[in-house]
Amino acid sequence: MDLKKRVEQCLGPDNLVVSMIECQGDLSVEVPKRSVVDVMRLLRDTPDLGFNFLSDLFGVDNLDLNKPKKKPTKKTEEGAETEEEPEEKGPFPPRYEVVYLLLCLERNERLQVKVRVEESDMEVDTLTPVWKAANWPEREVFDMFGIRFKGHPNLKRLLMWDDFPAHPLRKDYPLEGQGEERHLIYDD
Amino acid sequence: MDDWLIAIIKVVGIWVWVLLIAVVMTWVERRGAALIQDRPGPNRAGPFGLFQPLADGIKLFTKEEIIPTNAQKLLYIMGPLLFSLPAFSAYAVVPFGDKIILGGKEIILQVSDVNVGFLYILAIGSMGVYGVILGGWGSNNKYSILGGLRSTAQMVSYEVPLGLALLGIVFVYGTFSLRDISLAQQGTFLGFLPNWGIFKQPLGFILFIVAAYAEANRVPFDLPEAESEIVSGYHTEYGSMRLGLYLFGEYVNLVTISGIIVALYFGSWHMPYIDLGAYLGPISWGIVSFCIFFLKVSFFLWMFVWVRWTLPRFRYDQVMGLGWRGLIPLALFNIFITALFIQLTV
Amino acid sequence: MNQNPTPQTGHDTGDYVTVNIGPSHPAMHGTLRVVALTDGESLKKVDPEIGYLHRGVEKLGESLTYHQFIPITDRLNYCSAIPNNVSYEMAVEKLMGVEVPEKAQLIRVIMMELARIADHQVCIGILGVDLGAFTPFFYLIIQREEIYEIFEWFNGARLTNTFGRIGGVDADLPDDFEQRWEELKPNVRKANDETEKLLTHNRIWMDRTIGVSAFSAEDALNWGFTGPCLRACGVKRDLRIDEPYCMYDKFKFEVPVGKNGDVFDRYIVRMIEMEESLKIIDQAYKLYKEMPADAPLMARVPKVIKPPAGEVYSALESPNGELGFFVKSDGSAKPYRIRIRPPCFMIYQAFPELVEGELIADLVACLSSLNVIAGELDR
Numbered sequence: 066m067d068l069k070k071r072v073e074q075c076l077g078p079d080n081l082v083v084s085m086i087e088c089q090g091d092l093s094v095e096v097p098k099r100s101v102v103d104v105m106r107l108l109r110d111t112p113d114l115g116f117n118f119l120s121d122l123f124g125v126d127n128l129d130l131n132k133p134k135k136k137p138t139k140k141t142e143e144g145a146e147t148e149e150e151p152e153e154k155g156p157f158p159p160r161y162e163v164v165y166l167l168l169c170l171e172r173n174e175r176l177q178v179k180v181r182v183e184e185s186d187m188e189v190d191t192l193t194p195v196w197k198a199a200n201w202p203e204r205e206v207f208d209m210f211g212i213r214f215k216g217h218p219n220l221k222r223l224l225m226w227d228d229f230p231a232h233p234l235r236k237d238y239p240l241e242g243q244g245e246e247r248h249l250i251y252d253d
Numbered sequence: 254m255d256d257w258l259i260a261i262i263k264v265v266g267i268w269v270w271v272l273l274i275a276v277v278m279t280w281v282e283r284r285g286a287a288l289i290q291d292r293p294g295p296n297r298a299g300p301f302g303l304f305q306p307l308a309d310g311i312k313l314f315t316k317e318e319i320i321p322t323n324a325q326k327l328l329y330i331m332g333p334l335l336f337s338l339p340a341f342s343a344y345a346v347v348p349f350g351d352k353i354i355l356g357g358k359e360i361i362l363q364v365s366d367v368n369v370g371f372l373y374i375l376a377i378g379s380m381g382v383y384g385v386i387l388g389g390w391g392s393n394n395k396y397s398i399l400g401g402l403r404s405t406a407q408m409v410s411y412e413v414p415l416g417l418a419l420l421g422i423v424f425v426y427g428t429f430s431l432r433d434i435s436l437a438q439q440g441t442f443l444g445f446l447p448n449w450g451i452f453k454q455p456l457g458f459i460l461f462i463v464a465a466y467a468e469a470n471r472v473p474f475d476l477p478e479a480e481s482e483i484v485s486g487y488h489t490e491y492g493s494m495r496l497g498l499y500l501f502g503e504y505v506n507l508v509t510i511s512g513i514i515v516a517l518y519f520g521s522w523h524m525p526y527i528d529l530g531a532y533l534g535p536i537s538w539g540i541v542s543f544c545i546f547f548l549k550v551s552f553f554l555w556m557f558v559w560v561r562w563t564l565p566r567f568r569y570d571q572v573m574g575l576g577w578r579g580l581i582p583l584a585l586f587n588i589f590i591t592a593l594f595i596q597l598t599v
Numbered sequence: 600m601n602q603n604p605t606p607q608t609g610h611d612t613g614d615y616v617t618v619n620i621g622p623s624h625p626a627m628h629g630t631l632r633v634v635a636l637t638d639g640e641s642l643k644k645v646d647p648e649i650g651y652l653h654r655g656v657e658k659l660g661e662s663l664t665y666h667q668f669i670p671i672t673d674r675l676n677y678c679s680a681i682p683n684n685v686s687y688e689m690a691v692e693k694l695m696g697v698e699v700p701e702k703a704q705l706i707r708v709i710m711m712e713l714a715r716i717a718d719h720q721v722c723i724g725i726l727g728v729d730l731g732a733f734t735p736f737f738y739l740i741i742q743r744e745e746i747y748e749i750f751e752w753f754n755g756a757r758l759t760n761t762f763g764r765i766g767g768v769d770a771d772l773p774d775d776f777e778q779r780w781e782e783l784k785p786n787v788r789k790a791n792d793e794t795e796k797l798l799t800h801n802r803i804w805m806d807r808t809i810g811v812s813a814f815s816a817e818d819a820l821n822w823g824f825t826g827p828c829l830r831a832c833g834v835k836r837d838l839r840i841d842e843p844y845c846m847y848d849k850f851k852f853e854v855p856v857g858k859n860g861d862v863f864d865r866y867i868v869r870m871i872e873m874e875e876s877l878k879i880i881d882q883a884y885k886l887y888k889e890m891p892a893d894a895p896l897m898a899r900v901p902k903v904i905k906p907p908a909g910e911v912y913s914a915l916e917s918p919n920g921e922l923g924f925f926v927k928s929d930g931s932a933k934p935y936r937i938r939i940r941p942p943c944f945m946i947y948q949a950f951p952e953l954v955e956g957e958l959i960a961d962l963v964a965c966l967s968s969l970n971v972i973a974g975e976l977d978r
Contacts, residue, residue, distance in 0.1 A: 088909035089693050119823055120914075121923060121940040130929055164925070166912055166940070170820070170834075173841045177912065198823030201948040209657075224650035224977060233658055240662050290737035395618050399640070399959070472731060473803050481626040481729040482960050565803045566731025568960045569640050 068092055068174055075111045076104060083181075093164075093177035101165075101180050102190045108167060108176070109195065116167035116176055122192065122202035124182075124210040125162045128236035159183040161210055165192070182212055191217040209234035255358065263364050264345075271344050275504035276306045278554060282504075285558040313497035321393060321490050328391030332487070333495045336384025337502035340509070343377045346370035347512040348432050350546050351522050351530065353539025362543060363432055370431040371419055374513065375412070378468060381506070382408040385477065388499070389487035400486020403569060404477035407467055410576040411474075415464035417584035421457035421591045422450055422517050431513075435521030439528060447525040450518035456587045458518045460580055465510045467572070470503065472561040476569055511553035515546060522546040615643055618959070622651045626729050626963040629973030633950075633962065640958045645951040652977040660937035665691055665765060665904040668937065673759035675922075675939065675975040679718035681710045681750075682917040683975075684762045689844060690913035690924035691765045692898075694906040702894040703767035704845045705887040710753070710762055711845075711915075712876040712883070716787060717746045718918035719827075719869040719876075722970040726866060727798060729967040730807050735794040742790040745783050749776075765904055767897035772887070780884065784877055791873055799867070808863035812953040812965035819860060822952070823945035826920020827868045828969055832860030838916035845915075850882045862968040905932050912940075919943050919970055941975035 069085060069092055076082045076096070081104050083095040096104045108116045161182040168175050180189060191214040192199035203214045204223040211232040214220055222229060226247050231238055280295075280303060287294025298304035320329060347370075350362030367373055382405055389401020426434045438448050446452045467474040478486035488499045515521060522542035529545075530538045567575070618635045621627035630651035636644040656675070660668045672687045673680040685707050692699060699707075720743045724736035747757040754760060754770065763769065798804045814824075819832040829836055837854045839847040855871035857864025908930040914923030920942030927936040946969050953969075954962045 089696060089911045091911050093910070118820055120921065121912075121925070121938070123925065123938045125927060125936050125938075130935065164938075166923070166925070170836060170841075175912065177910075196823070197818075197821045197949070198945055201944060224653040226650070233655060236661075238658075240658060286733070290734050291741055292737060395616060399618075402639075475731065476960075479731065479960070481731070482963050484625060562734050563797065564732065565727065565798070565801065565807060566960075567803060568807055568958060570958065571803075571806055 068176065071113055072108075072176065075107055075114055079103075081107075091175065091177060093179055095162075095179045095181065098180040098182060098189060101178075102192060102195060104178065105165070105167075105192060105195050108178070114169065115171055116169045116174075118168040118170050119192070119196040119198045120166040120168045120175070122163065122165050122199055122206065124206040124212055124234070125164060126210060126234065126236045127158065127160055127162060131158065131160065161187070161212055163189055163206060163212060187211060188213045188215050190215050193217060208232070211235070259358075259360055260364075263360075267344060267349065267364050268341065270349075271341070271505055271508050274508050274550075274554070275501055276310070278504045278507060279306045279309065279500075281554065282558050282561075285555065286562050289559070289562045310497070313494050316493035318493045318495065323393040324490065325391040325393065328387045329490075330391075330495075332384050332388025332391055333491065333498035333502070334384070335387060336381050337498040337505070339377045339380035339384075340502040340505040343374055343506070343509045344512060346373050346431055347509060348435055348516055348521060348546070349512070350539060350543035351435075352535075352542075354535035360539075361432060362539060366430055366432045369429045371423065371429045374509075375416055375419070379408065379412055381502070384499075384502070385487050388491065392487070392490035394490050396483040396485070396489045397487050399483045400477045400479075400489070403483075404470065404487060407470075407474065407476065407572055407576070410573060411464045411467040411580070414460050414576065414580035414584045415468060417581065417588060418454075418457045418461040418464060419517070421454045421584075421587050424588070424591045424595055425450070425453050431516050435516050435523075438520045439523050441526065447520055447523070449520040449523075449525075454518070454587070454591070456583065457591075458514075460584050460587065461518070462514065464576075464580060465514070466557075466560070467576070469506050469510055469557075471507070471557055473564040473567050474572060475561075475566055476572060479566055507554060507557050508550070511550045511557070512546075514553050515549040519549050614638060620962070626966065628725065628967070628971065631966070631971060631973055631976075633966075635959070635962070637959065640960075642955055642957060642959065642962060645955055645962070647947060647950045649947070649973075650977055652973040654978065656978040657937055657939060660934055662933065664932050665906070665934060668934070669764075670759065670761045672939075673761055675941065675978065676718070676917065676919060676972045677758060677974045678721050678972060679714035679918050680758065680760045681707075681714040681762045682915060682922060684760065685711055685845070686913065686915045686917065686922045687924050687926075688763050688765050689915060690911060690926045691904065691906065693913045694909060694911045694926050694928055695765075695900065695904070697766050697898045697900055699767050699845075699898050700895045701846065702771075702887065702890045703763075703896045703898075705883050705890070706768050706772055706896070707763060708845050708847065708850075708883045709772070709880050709887070710750075710760075712880045713746050713749060715876050715918045716873050717743045718970075719873050720746075720790075722918075722967070723794065723866060723869055726862070726964070726967040727794075729963045730804065732798060732801075732804065735797050738790045738793050742783075742787045745786060749779055749783065752779075764897065766900035767895070769896070771896060777884070777888075780880070784881075787873070787877065791870060795870065799870075805863065807960075807964060808866060808968075809861060810859065811862045811961045812957065812968075814860035814949070814953060816860070818949070818952070822949040824920070824949070825942050825945065826916065826918070827865055827872065828860075828920065828946050830855060831857035831864035831868045833858050838914060838921055842914070844913075846883075846886075847879075849886065850879050852876075852879050862964050865968040903932055905930060910936075914940065917942060919972065919975070920946065922975075939975070939978055941978065943969065943971045943976050947971045947976055 072094055081096050081100055083097060086093050108114050159181040162179050163182060165178040167178060182189060189212060191203060201223060203217055204220060206212050207220055208222040208225055209232055229245060284294045295302040295305040298308050320326060345364040346367050348363040352359055352361045385404040386401040389397040423429060426437050428434060440448045442448050451458045470477050488496055522545045524545060529541055533541055615636045615638050618637050620635060621632035622630040632648040634646045635642050656671055659671055669684055672683040675683045720739040724739040727735040750760055751757045754762060814832050816832040816834050819829050833856050835854055835856050840854060852875040855868045857868050906928040908928055910927040912923055912925045914921045922942055923940035925938035926934055929935040954965050
């Protein structure tokens with residue numbers, strides 16, 4: 066049975082699947098934010114899924130995707146078919162998403178699990194009790210996007226310094242930076 | 254008057270000679286490393302890069318002396334001095350040849366034939382640790398302190414097997430004087446073995462050389478200055494000639510240790526099976542004995558280089574374990590066996 | 600939660616001393632920093648701090664076109680740039696649904712395996728240096744130079760190769776590759792032999808490495824280990840076999856696995872992998888020679904690459920482990936989001952667990968055996 070059906074079978078009964086997309090063979094499942102840890106446990110412990118390895122965890126900022134599209138200057142066909150309709154101005158999907166890349170070592174199957182994060186509620190449950198590997202990636206997501214992980218043992222900035230004022234991988238952060246300076250304090 | 258003159262010439266002469274060997278050793282070390290490691294090494298200054306130590310010396314002398322702000326100045330300055338002075342004075346009791354007869358006067362080729370030569374070496378040798386610990390403490394740097402602590406623990410621990418190993422030699426030859434021991438190593442025993450310390454004290458020799466490597470802070474016992482772990486240990490904060498004194502003192506120590514090894518275990522200035530002294534005149538035998546001694550010393554100096562570029566480094570607890578659980582029981586066993594043997598045969 | 604507080608420099612408390620190791624320290628390759636709370640020589644608590652080489656590669660990627668990003672990937676694991684390039688190219692190719700010609704795939708395999716050998720040589724050499732054995736480093740690094748000679752003569756760069764293009768490779772192997780390769784192969788083997796002689800059965804080396812920072816397979820999987828570090832723990836996992844890419848399924852090679860996951864096992868696994876890589880290159884070159892001389896090197900891709908909107912993740916077995924690229928496209932000429940999954944990011948986060956309770960000297964040994972490269976760690 067192919068992966069999509071199995072995932073549906075596993076998560077479907079509890080209404081845990083928001084949507085499912087397949088792109089070039091990569092299956093990605095969007096799940097509700099509040100139950101992400103349960104979903105991970107289910108995916109890990111269900112025998113015919115067995116996603117026992119957290120390969121990666123990262124954030125995506127969909128700010129530019131959510132903007133109303135300008136008229137494409139070139140009339141490429143690929144662009145047109147996937148674009149959401151420009152007139153659909155209604156409520157955009159939440160701005161951020163956190164993507165979990167799972168891997169089943171026995172069957173070598175990969176699955177992307179996504180949660181959407183609203184700007185008003187930037188908190189996701191931490192995955193560190195399930196996989197210790199989530200530790201630094203979650204810190205990095207916090208560092209780069211400002212998404213907080215509830216229950217994380219040590220949620221500090223990872224790559225930027227501690228009092229860095231912004232979240233650099235957000236789409237509204239300029240590439241050149243904003244002139245932040247690090248003031249080193251030397252103790253005697 | 255003559256005696257004074259001879260004494261002064263010997264002191265100055267041997268001092269310059271040891272310094273010269275130490276200087277050349279820095280070159281040998283680098284070229285030897287290059288030879289072992291498949292690379293050219295320093296080859297620009299002079300023929301075969303022989304002037305490289307000179308260039309290094311000029312650099313060390315002319316560099317700015319920086320005393321770290323938070324260092325304890327007195328200790329910081331005393332460190333290198335306390336390390337290098339014992340190193341320079343330890344060679345005084347080690348012979349460098351048999352004797353030479355000039356104008357009817359017999360001159361032994363040794364600065365001073367002290368009848369407690371061993372004790373002098375052990376006493377002076379253990380002074381060096383003060384230089385290390387004071388340097389490490391005075392630098393006010395955590396790595397330096399760690400290096401100083403490692404060095405102290407290591408030197409104190411390895412002094413015990415070193416002394417015990419030497420005791421075996423004392424049992425065999427019945428004297429503390431290095432010259433007397435050297436003289437006693439002529440001829441053969443059991444008909445075919447040279448009368449050398451290594452054949453009479455094989456275990457003692459192994460114990461001595463291991464402990465000596467540890468005392469000299471050489472690989473595989475170079476933990477006090479392990480550059481990949483604690484940067485450079487006790488000389489992390491040192492620069493210019495102060496660092497030079499540390500490095501230099503180390504090479505002088507190597508010369509001394511090699512001299513002791515040769516004098517005690519490798520027949521000093523004797524050739525095996527041949528008594529050259531019987532065939533040569535007094536002056537030429539003096540020179541030849543000096544050359545033989547020096548050749549043997551060079552071999553052991555080379556061995557220091559050879560081992561350094563071959564072996565990895567021990568870990569701190571392993572060094573301590575080896576010292577206390579390996580070497581000391583073995584050394585005691587060696588003494589026991591030696592004493593038993595002497596008791597039974599004599 | 601933790602008995603000991605997070606160590607901070609300048610705050611020595613009671614019996615413990617805080618030692619700040621790095622970012623400028625001989626054993627902290629590149630720019631790593633470890634703040635360690637020590638009790639004499641033993642480590643009570645270890646806090647690795649990263650980010651000193653953070654250059655915002657992922658942010659940069661969002662403002663460059665797909666092709667312009669390839670040179671940036673060189674700067675990830677700078678010890679072996681080629682797998683980085685290929686991994687990124689594979690991700691974009693997957694997004695576009697492009698099939699790369701077989702000849703190009705073989706060239707990629709040959710170059711990637713050469714890079715793997717070079718990477719392992721550096722790793723083992725540095726491991727030796729950090730444990731005080733200086734000489735093997737030179738034996739290995741001389742051969743690495745020879746491999747870099749091949750890279751240089753292939754595309755003009757030694758370290759930052761910018762190898763290949765999206766859709767294939769830009770140039771064929773030069774004519775005298777075979778000759779160069781036949782010269783190189785015995786020399787690499789000889790250098791490895793000499794290293795083995797100097798290290799593997801050396802009593803001091805064994806004492807320093809066996810049992811040091813041992814890790815169980817469950818822990819390793821839980822922490823997201825991949826590559827030689829995971830294999831050293833006894834898990835037979837290699838993307839080249841488990842998720843074959845670039846025709847790896849056509850080659851016969853062994854995947855070495857260790858037992859204890861200690862420094863020694865990591866070292867041995869890397870040593871064996873080098874030998875296996877030599878075999879793979881031989882087989883790949885044999886297949887390559889069977890290809891017609893005018894076989895295509897590039898798939899048909901447009902000059903301006905505009906993949907359809909979508910997101911894919913593609914990974915390959917880099918010398919350090921699973922190196923993956925997540926590429927999200929919005930249909931324009933620039934990627935919308937590039938996420939790099941660096942292997943040593945996952946491995947290094949377990950560092951405190953690996954070394955706490957051991958000695959300072961073991962910290963150094965463990966760090967070099969993990970082969971943490973600051974470039975891909977901080978991105």
